[in-house]
Amino acid sequence: MSTIDSVLKENRLFPPSEDFRVKANVSGMEGYNALCEQANNDYEGFWADLGRELVSWKQPFTKVLNSTEAPFYKWFEDGTLNVSYNCLDRHLAGSGDKPAIIFEADDGTSTPVTYRELHQRVCQFANGLRSLGVKKGDRVVVYMPMGVEAVVAMQACARIGAIHSVVFGGFSAKSLQERIGDARASLVITANEGLRGGKSVPLQAVVDDALALGGCESIQHIVVFQRTQTAPAQWDARNVWWHELTAQQPTECEPEWMNAEDPLFILYTSGSTGKPKGIQHSSGGYLLGTLVTMKWVFDYKPDDVFWCTADVGWITGHSYVCYGPLAIGATQVVFEGIPTYPDANRFWSMIARHKVTTFYTAPTAIRSLIKLGADLPGQHDLSSLRLLGTVGEPINPEAWIWYHEVVGGGRCPIVDTWWQTETGAHMIAPLPGAVATKPGSCTLPLPGILADIVDESGAPVEPGKGGALVIKKPWPSMVRTIWGDPDRFKKTYFPEEFNGQLYLAGDSAHTDENGYIWIMGRIDDVLNVSGHRLGTMEIESALVANPLVAEAAVVGRPHEIKGEAVVAFVVLKQNRPEGEDAKRIARELREWVAHEIGKIAQPDEIRFGENLPKTRSGKIMRRLLRVIAKGEEITQDVSTLENPAILEQLRVSAL
Numbered sequence: 001m002s003t004i005d006s007v008l009k010e011n012r013l014f015p016p017s018e019d020f021r022v023k024a025n026v027s028g029m030e031g032y033n034a035l036c037e038q039a040n041n042d043y044e045g046f047w048a049d050l051g052r053e054l055v056s057w058k059q060p061f062t063k064v065l066n067s068t069e070a071p072f073y074k075w076f077e078d079g080t081l082n083v084s085y086n087c088l089d090r091h092l093a094g095s096g097d098k099p100a101i102i103f104e105a106d107d108g109t110s111t112p113v114t115y116r117e118l119h120q121r122v123c124q125f126a127n128g129l130r131s132l133g134v135k136k137g138d139r140v141v142v143y144m145p146m147g148v149e150a151v152v153a154m155q156a157c158a159r160i161g162a163i164h165s166v167v168f169g170g171f172s173a174k175s176l177q178e179r180i181g182d183a184r185a186s187l188v189i190t191a192n193e194g195l196r197g198g199k200s201v202p203l204q205a206v207v208d209d210a211l212a213l214g215g216c217e218s219i220q221h222i223v224v225f226q227r228t229q230t231a232p233a234q235w236d237a238r239n240v241w242w243h244e245l246t247a248q249q250p251t252e253c254e255p256e257w258m259n260a261e262d263p264l265f266i267l268y269t270s271g272s273t274g275k276p277k278g279i280q281h282s283s284g285g286y287l288l289g290t291l292v293t294m295k296w297v298f299d300y301k302p303d304d305v306f307w308c309t310a311d312v313g314w315i316t317g318h319s320y321v322c323y324g325p326l327a328i329g330a331t332q333v334v335f336e337g338i339p340t341y342p343d344a345n346r347f348w349s350m351i352a353r354h355k356v357t358t359f360y361t362a363p364t365a366i367r368s369l370i371k372l373g374a375d376l377p378g379q380h381d382l383s384s385l386r387l388l389g390t391v392g393e394p395i396n397p398e399a400w401i402w403y404h405e406v407v408g409g410g411r412c413p414i415v416d417t418w419w420q421t422e423t424g425a426h427m428i429a430p431l432p433g434a435v436a437t438k439p440g441s442c443t444l445p446l447p448g449i450l451a452d453i454v455d456e457s458g459a460p461v462e463p464g465k466g467g468a469l470v471i472k473k474p475w476p477s478m479v480r481t482i483w484g485d486p487d488r489f490k491k492t493y494f495p496e497e498f499n500g501q502l503y504l505a506g507d508s509a510h511t512d513e514n515g516y517i518w519i520m521g522r523i524d525d526v527l528n529v530s531g532h533r534l535g536t537m538e539i540e541s542a543l544v545a546n547p548l549v550a551e552a553a554v555v556g557r558p559h560e561i562k563g564e565a566v567v568a569f570v571v572l573k574q575n576r577p578e579g580e581d582a583k584r585i586a587r588e589l590r591e592w593v594a595h596e597i598g599k600i601a602q603p604d605e606i607r608f609g610e611n612l613p614k615t616r617s618g619k620i621m622r623r624l625l626r627v628i629a630k631g632e633e634i635t636q637d638v639s640t641l642e643n644p645a646i647l648e649q650l651r652v653s654a655l
C-alpha cells in the first residue's frame with residue numbers, strides 16, 4: 001500500500017513549542033512520564049484518583065476495579081452518578097451563561113445555546129420521555145440529523161437512565177430495523193427530515209419503512225422533531241411531535257441516579273463476521289474516559305472553542321460531541337452540514353467565524369479538502385487555532401504536513417488519536433504539550449493504557465516488526481459486552497489464543513526506534529472507508545441477498561481520498577454480463593447495497609466473473625482478489641488455485 005510505504009519513510013519529529021508546553025495540562029515528557037509511572041506503580045489508585053477528581057459522584061465509589069468475572073470487568077461499581085448531571089447541572093452555578101453549543105445550521109445561520117438553556121431543554125425532553133413511559137434500562141433508538149436536538153435526545157436518555165442506541169442517519173431502513181430489533185427498543189427519536197448540503201435527507205420516512213419491515217414490535221412511540229416544514233407522508237398513532245411533547249414540560253428533571261456500571265448506551269459497529277455488534281458502554285468508566293482525554297489529549301482550557309466534526313451516529317460524535325466537551329464544561333461548535341457546502345471554504349470559514357481553538361476531524365476530510373482547494377485555508381483568519389486532531393484512520397504524511405502548515409500555521413500540535421468504538425475514548429495519542437509528533441504515527445499510549453504489539457502466541461514483537469495491537473490491562477472506558485451476546489464479546493476481544501488476558505483491537509501495528517506506534521490496518525475482514533468501519537461480510541451478505549447474485553466477495557483497495565475503496569467481485573446466477581448489460585446490473589447492485597445497508601457501503605467497483613478464485617477445498621482466495629483490486633500483477637503462488645483462468649477474467653472486468 002503506497003500510503004504505508006510513505007508512512008514508513010516518515011521520520012520527522014515535531015516537538016511542542018515552548019509556549020505550548022509551558023501552558024499544557026500535561027507539560028513536557030517529565031509530565032507524561034510521571035503519569036505513566038503513577039499508573040505503573042498503582043494502576044487502580046491512578047484511575048481511582050482520576051475518577052474522584054474528574055467525575056461528580058452522587059455516592060462516591062469505594063471499589064475500583066473488579067476482575068472476578070473477567071473479561072467482564074467492572075469499574076467503580078459501588079459508585080452512583082448521572083452522566084447528564086455531570087454534563088449539565090454541575091456547570092450551572094459557575095458557567096450557566098457560558099455557551100455550551102454554538103450550532104451552525106446547514107444554511108449558515110448560527111445559534112448559541114448556553115449551559116442553562118441546554119439543561120432546560122434536556123430536562124423538558126427527559127420529562128417528555130418519562131411521560132411516554134420510558135424508564136431506566138429501556139432502549140431508545142436515536143435516528144437524528146446533527147444538531148442540538150440530537151445532543152438533547154442523547155442527554156435526556158442519560159438523564160432518565162434509558163440506554164440510547166444512535167443509528168447514523170445515512171443507514172438504510174433495513175439497517176435501522178435490524179438495530180431496533182436487536183436492542184428491542186421501545187422508542188425511536190427522529191426528525192421529519194434532515195438538511196445536508198442544501199438537500200433534504202429523509203429520516204421519518206426511513207423509520208416508517210424500517211417499522212414496516214417487521215420485527216420492531218417493541219416500539220411504542222416515535223418522537224418526531226420538526227426540522228423542516230415538509231409534512232410527513234404518513235402519521236402513525238404512535239407518533240408524537242417533539243414540540244408537542246415538550247411544550248408543557250417542567251424545565252427541571254430529577255436525574256435517575258445510576259450505578260457506575262449501568263449501561264449508558266449501545267452503539268452498533270461492524271465486525272469481521274455476521275451482523276453488527278451492539279457495543280455496550282458503562283456510565284462511570286466511560287464518562288471518565290471522555291473527561292480525562294479532553295483534559296490530556298485536547299489540553300482543554302476554559303476559554304477553548306472546541307469543534308469535533310463527527311456525526312453523533314459514530315463513537316467520535318458520542319465521546320467528543322455529546323459527552324466529553326459538555327462534561328468538561330467546554331463551548332463547542334455543532335455543525336449540521338457538510339464540508340463542501342456551499343463550497344470547500346466551509347470548515348475554514350467556520351473556524352474563523354467561531355474562533356475555534358481546537359479542531360478535530362478525519363484524514364479523509366482533510367484529503368478531500370486539499371483536493372478541492374489546498375490554498376483555501378489561507379484566505380481565512382485561522383489564528384484562533386491552537387490544536388488540531390485527526391481520527392479514524394492513518395493519516396498520510398503529505399496530508400499531515402499540509403494540515404500542520406496550511407491549517408495550523410505551523411504552530412498547532414496535531415494529535416493523531418487512535419481508538420475505537422470499543423475503547424470509548426482515545427487510547428494512543430500524543431499529549432500535545434509533551435510528546436513530539438511524527439506525521440503518520442499516533443505516537444505513544446496514554447498514561448494508564450498498556451498497549452503492546454504481539455505475535456500469534458501473544459509474545460511481544462521487537463520494534464520494527466508488525467504484530468497485533470493489544471491492550472494488556474482493562475481500562476475504565478472499555479466496552480463492557482456485546483449487547484445480548486456475551487460469548488461473542490469474549491471470543492472477539494479476549495480470544496483463547498491469548499488466554500483471555502489481552503484485549504485484541506483487530507489492528508496490526510509496529511513500533512519504531514522511539515517506541516512510537518504506527519497503525520498498519522485491520523487484521524480482520526473490516527474495511528475503513530472514509531473513516532467508517534464496514535464489514536466485508538456484511539456487504540457480501542447484502543449482495544447475495546439480491547435475486548440475481550449467486551456469489552460475492554468484497555475486498556478493500558487503497559483510495560486516495562477515502563483511505564479504502566470497496567471492490568466487489570460478483571458471480572451472477574445468469575451468464576456473466578457484458579457491455580451495457582453489465583453496467584446496468586452493476587448500477588442496480590450498487591443501489592441494492594445502498595438500500596440494504598446505506599450509501600456508505602456501496603461498492604466503488606464491481607467486477608463480474610463466471611466464478612471466484614478458489615482453492616480445491618472451495619475457499620475463496622481473497623489475497624488474490626486484493627491484488628486484482630489494486631490493479632497489480634499477480635506474482636503470488638497460484639498453484640493451489642482450482643480455476644486459474646478466472647483471474648484474467650476478473651482482471652479485465654472493472655466497472
Ligand code: WT7
Nearest residue numbers: 316391392393394416417418419420421519533
Ligand atoms: C478503527 C476503529 C475511533 C473513532 C473512529 C473510528 C481505525 C481509528 C485511527 C488512527 C489509524 C485508526 C483502526 C480502528 N483507526 N483511529 N488514529 N490511526 N487507524 O472508530 O469505527 O470503531 O473504527 O479505526 O483501524 O480499529 P471505529
